[in-house]
Amino acid sequence: MKRIILTGDRPTGHLHIGHYVGSLKERVKMQNDDNYDAFYIMIADAQALTDNADNPEKVRDNVLEVMLDYLAVGLDPKKVIFFIQSGVRALPELTAYYMNFVPYSRVIRNPTVKSEVRTKNFGRSVPIGFINYPISQAADITAFKANMIPVGEDQNPMLEQTREIVRSFNRIYKTNVLVECEAVLSDNASCLRLPGTDGNEKMSKSIGNCIYLSDEASVIKKKVNSIVTFPREIDAPGVLKNNVLFIYLDAFCKEDSFEKFYPEFKDLDELKFAYRKGGIGDGRIKKFLYDVLNDELTPVRERRKSFAGRTDELMAILKEGTEKANMVADQTLAEVKNAMGINYFA
Secondary structure (H helix, E strand, O other): OEEEEEEEEOOOOOEEEHHHHHHHHHHHHHHHOOOOOOEEEOOOOOHHHHHHHOOHHHHHHHHHHHHHHHHHHHOOOOOEEEEHHHHHHHHHHHHHHHHHHHHHHHOOOOOHHHHHHHHHOOOOOOOOHHHHHHHHHHHHHOOOOOOEEEOOOOHHHHHHHHHHHHHHHHHHOOOOOOOOEEEEOOHHHOOOOOOOOOOOOOOOOOOOOOOEEOOOOHHHHHHOOOOOOOOOOOOOOOOOOEEEEEEHHHHOOOOOHHHHHOOOOOOOOHHHHHHHHHHOHHHHHHHHHHHHHHHHHHHHHHHHHHOOOHHHHHHHHHHHHHHHHHHHHHHHHHHHHHHHOOOOOO
């Protein structure tokens, strides 16, 4: 079976370190392994409009910001097809067909949807498009017959919804046109869902509890220093459970981090042991965390600046990729309509 990768992000703001450790680093690793047949990355502007329909400028203005973040982390247009979701004409038609395979009750009990609805405080005014986005996402994935999806852990319920649609379609129409997919997750448990700087269980652009890839060093320092920790005397034992500082260190520490920034300790396990005993203040941990984060993000930030202002070049990449995406998605749509027997003019 072909190895086809698809992933993407909503253009509602700059990408943050949760995206970075949860998916972006994995994407770079996968593109450089060359062990795939096609690699698509989608800027999901149509999905972003499901909760920003009254503010399309926010979505439009962030398309290039997300593209800059992609290039900044090392994603390569020579290895990856970048495209804009709203530019692929087959996707809304596939979504319309797939909607007939999913009961309303199934969509609204999707835990990711329920969590997002709570976060965005829709109340009783949840847009149908927002509720429907697991089905739209299934169209995005199956249009390219993608079977490898680098995502954060919170997207697992979405992929299960896609697999259910694929099985239903193939069973009902006695075909194998649609392909099942699986998540590609980080092997570092701390990277699966990075908490926000406010301690919220998820870093979220809409909440504003993020450290962005584009943040300057001074901003990173300010955000790290704002992280709330457990009140204690410096000599009291430190608490590691649910400690945002150490969750971030678990995600970002490298082999040489201590040699460079905290030579009093050999590695993170040794620091954790000493912290639990007491005598190390959270201010010292925050300084170390800042040094580790800034060391990782400085080259990302500098690469981003090198691409900024090259709007024509970025748009050319997206235009070429969207044209390629249309060719593939159109073929899948034709196969879907053929299986359903509604290719009347074929």
